[in-house]
Amino acid sequence: MRNKARQLIIILFLPMWLCLASLGQIACAGRLDPELQGMMDAISPDDEISVIVKFTNDLSSRLEQFSGLPASRLIQALQNRARFSEQEVKAFLEGLGIKKVTTLWIINSLSLTVSASLIPIIASFQKVEEVRLDGVIQLPETTTTPAGAVEWNIDLTGAPELWDRGYRGQGVVVAAMDTGADLQHPDLTDRWRGGANSWLDPNGEHPDLPYDADGHGTQVMGLLVGGDAGGSSIGMAPDAKWIAVKIFNDARTADYSVIHEGFQWLLDPDGDPLTDDAPHLINNSWGLDRDDKFVNKCVTEFEADIQVLKTAGIGVVFAAGNFGDLGASTSVSPANYPDSLAVGSISESLGIAPSSSRGPSACNGAIFPQLVAPGVSVRTADLTAGGVIPDSYVGASGTSFAAPHVTGAMALLMSAFPDAGLAELEEALIKSARDLGPSGPDNDYGYGLVDADNAYLRLQGDRGLTAALFLLLLSD
Secondary structure, three states, X not given: OHHHHHHHHHHHHHHHHHHHHOOOHHHHOOEEOXXXXXXXXXXXXXXXXEEEEEEOOOOHHHHHHHOOOOHHHHHHHHHHHHHHHHHHHHHHHHHOXXXXXXXXXXXXXXXXXXXXXXXXHHHOOOOEEEEEEOOEEEOOOOEEEEOOOOOHHHHHOOHHHHHHOOOOOOOOEEEEXXXXXXXXXXXXXXXXXXXXXXXXXXXXXXXXXXXXXXXXXXXXXXXXXXXXXXXXXXXXXXXXXXXEEEOOOOOOEEEHHHHHHXXXXXXXXXXXXXXXOOOOEEXXXXXXXXXXXXXXXXXXXXXXXXXXXXXXXXXXXXXXXXXXXXXXXXXXXXXOOOOOEEEEEEOOOOOEOOOOOOOOOOOOOOOOOOEEEEXXXXXXXXXXXXXXXXXXXXXXXXXXXXXXXXXXXXXXXXXHOOOOOHHHHHXXXXXXXXXXXXXXXXXXXXXXXXXXXXXXXHHHHHHXXXXXXXXXXXXX
């Protein structure tokens, strides 16, 4: 018994002793986030706290070297980095019998729940950069009304013109990080890609098949890929396939660690880096909560995830947020990151929705949002309660429902130009947008209303010019 007690003492304090024996505790210990420290000061040492442990040796400064390479190279590098970084901390935790630890290799971190007394010890390991609180976000507040005018929102985006050209999203996989999706809805059921690599519920409430207890995710998905089962077309890319991560639990909250886990899964849904089953696009109709510490702030919690996904060639679209009633400078993260494509909301009369968040971006001072799309009483799918209900449609309002119009427009362009790069597609959408409000880009409407057909014509023209120049050079 005495030997076991001695071993436990060594396990608990060896990392700290090593730290003090080298360059001093401050020089080599991980930093405790001030918010976490404040919570620890207010509770008992035996109380448990959910935390995220971030390790050093970040790849963010070296992501460019993976650009254009197979995503498997990036995934394997991230996983190898995580194994190297976390091994000592994981061995320490396993020695204490703490087994519920999740590796977030996409951001070189661990998430776990431990007693407050253990957190300074974990922070003392040399490879730990920071220990921070695992935060929680609430589902965005949106409003719904009975389904109103049909298709006006789809018409405004130029999607039907691309359908007429034969581009309806075929060959493209779109993903949503949301409340899930109602697999029984007739506009969604046949468009689910299917299989274990097409659905994730990190909260473990509905692990087997897509499910939505709230309706928000179903409404978003309807605008992304919905068909015309209800008598009119409701989705931007009706021939695309969808997959989903249910980041929000049935109580309408999402832990930061669960969101990280969702982004990580989308980078490699089947757990085999050598198979290409990641989505082409990810729609995010959520953001940090309505709070003074979040509105008009740059909170970088998810910036590394998005940088990794963009490096892998996956498009990431965010709802701009619904805080415009507070005035200008109401951008929120992650929509205001430089690598996010943020979408504001307009009405059928082309006016900016009063609730749509305004710029500039709190992260880099850039125009925010970049684009706007219909987001006031737009007709979309709603919950079927497990069966086919004739009126399972609703009019939904909020930037949550503007964002999938842009994600869907990108899916149409990917169908038309499958070899186009992600940056090329984003640039085409921004530069071809229909200018609204004051002339030129502004911090209400961004660069304007998304116009999928305009973007198609621009890409076609650019490529035709490139081909003509190439032939001219050959003739010389």
